[in-house]
Amino acid sequence: MPTNGGFKLITASRLIDAKGGPPIDNGAVLVQGTSILAVGRASEVAAPEGADVQIMDYPGKTVMPGMVDCHTHHNGFGDGRAGDELALLDDEILTLQSARNARSSLYSGVTSIRENGPKNYTMFRLRDSINMGITVGPRMVLCGRPVAIIGGHMGYFGSEVTGPIETRAMTRQLIKEGADYIKVTATGGSTRTSFPLKPSFTVEELLAITDEAHKFGKLTATHCVSSQGIANSLDADVDMIIHCVFKEGDGTDVFRQDIADRIGEKGVFVNPTLHVGRSSRWKLEHKQEAQGLTPEEATALEAAYRNNEVRLEDSRKMIEMGLKLITGSDSSWGDYQLGNTVYETELLVEAGYTAMQGVQSVTSEAAKALGLDNIVGTLEAGKEADIIIVDGDPSQDINALWNIDEVFLAGEDVDRGSFDSNSTVRQPPVV
Numbered sequence: 001m002p003t004n005g006g007f008k009l010i011t012a013s014r015l016i017d018a019k020g021g022p023p024i025d026n027g028a029v030l031v032q033g034t035s036i037l038a039v040g041r042a043s044e045v046a047a048p049e050g051a052d053v054q055i056m057d058y059p060g061k062t063v064m065p066g067m068v069d070c071h072t073h074h075n076g077f078g079d080g081r082a083g084d085e086l087a088l089l090d091d092e093i094l095t096l097q098s099a100r101n102a103r104s105s106l107y108s109g110v111t112s113i114r115e116n117g118p119k120n121y122t123m124f125r126l127r128d129s130i131n132m133g134i135t136v137g138p139r140m141v142l143c144g145r146p147v148a149i150i151g152g153h154m155g156y157f158g159s160e161v162t163g164p165i166e167t168r169a170m171t172r173q174l175i176k177e178g179a180d181y182i183k184v185t186a187t188g189g190s191t192r193t194s195f196p197l198k199p200s201f202t203v204e205e206l207l208a209i210t211d212e213a214h215k216f217g218k219l220t221a222t223h224c225v226s227s228q229g230i231a232n233s234l235d236a237d238v239d240m241i242i243h244c245v246f247k248e249g250d251g252t253d254v255f256r257q258d259i260a261d262r263i264g265e266k267g268v269f270v271n272p273t274l275h276v277g278r279s280s281r282w283k284l285e286h287k288q289e290a291q292g293l294t295p296e297e298a299t300a301l302e303a304a305y306r307n308n309e310v311r312l313e314d315s316r317k318m319i320e321m322g323l324k325l326i327t328g329s330d331s332s333w334g335d336y337q338l339g340n341t342v343y344e345t346e347l348l349v350e351a352g353y354t355a356m357q358g359v360q361s362v363t364s365e366a367a368k369a370l371g372l373d374n375i376v377g378t379l380e381a382g383k384e385a386d387i388i389i390v391d392g393d394p395s396q397d398i399n400a401l402w403n404i405d406e407v408f409l410a411g412e413d414v415d416r417g418s419f420d421s422n423s424t425v426r427q428p429p430v431v
């Protein structure tokens with residue numbers, strides 16, 4: 001991380017610390033070097049007498065913590081290509097694409113990410129490159145590679161294993177390589193050789209992973225696109241359920257209240273990934289308008305509408321139960337491109353969060369879900385100075401998070417280039 005020894009006093013018409021209280025009018029954040037020294041009303045926050053302080057004032061704007069995206073795929077292109085094809089590209093290409101994505105994401109106001117599925121060592125090397133100052137990107141919580149069964153979802157990224165001895169060994173291997181948490185695919189997924197409606201690992205295999213990860217203080221998260229995978233993950237003490245799709249083994253959509261209750265009892269975080277499906281739906285809708293759809297595409301569009309509805313409804317139920325749903329975009333998977341994290345937060349608000357809860361789902365709550373809350377996620381003295389300036393008030397309208405005016409990473413004002421180049425990153429919605 002770059003350092004800056006001096007003081008910065010950042011003031012704005014509104015301050016959201018993301019701790020849960022209402023915004024503070026005329027707020028200020030005092031930064032020294034890479035960290036936050038004080039937060040509060042502008043009238044009460046000042047640099048020490050005689051100190052050399054850079055004053056940055058943002059009238060009419062909001063100062064808040066940088067966004068935290070709990071679910072990324074930096075290797076991806078978000079152009080609809082399948083993971084099976086993505087994995088055929090050379091690691092060097094994937095690392096460069098990841099660098100491009102990391103930059104877009106940082107410029108969009110995301111200052112921390114958790115990576116959910118890259119190939120081989122690509123993200124470790126990207127993080128090394130960022131630490132060397134070769135390129136820029138958010139703070140990174142890395143899994144190395146997702147752990148999969150043979151032929152399982154994302155097995156093509158390089159970590160297929162069988163049995164509790166091998167799952168434990170792979171966990172140790174990934175930690176040795178530098179993994180910060182362990183990502184596991186507990187059901188199949190879009191991978192052609194996998195079975196999305198069936199669980200992949202046994203509970204015994206999963207337990208070997210969580211036991212080993214937790215021994216080293218590492219969190220775990222499982223990809224689950226059908227209900228049995230969620231139930232198995234809960235049996236195995238997994239810390240976050242990704243996707244959390246309630247589908248029975250025969251493909252029917254049944255919201256499993258019993259499983260949802262267990263998620264609540266165990267305090268497990270849920271990352272519903274709502275927009276990745278909507279982005280594919282949007283792509284079909286754009287094509288429908290422009291040139292029409294093939295019969296197969298028309299069927300896919302119908303399925304996408306229904307799927308979006310079911311997932312929103314299930315998320316609504318989980319929000320009403322008080323479960324901990326956080327923003328994790330799943331970009332650049334499918335048709336969803338990095339730099340567009342806010343679409344996911346927007347759908348959590350549509351599912352029932354208030355705008356302020358939406359803000360917390362992509363800052364403080366997201367940081368808790370990643371075990372980063374002692375470092376980032378709120379504006380508080382002692383935390384790293386990951387700060388964004390937003391034009392508008394995201395605690396009233398979550399869409400204000402699109403209007404990023406300035407990004408600070410570890411106290412450093414990020415040079416984001418031109419407004420025009422940043423605007424090209426946003427994927428257009430269907431109007």
Ligand SMILES: [Zn+2]
Nearest residue numbers: 073116330333
């Ligand atoms: Zn994903």
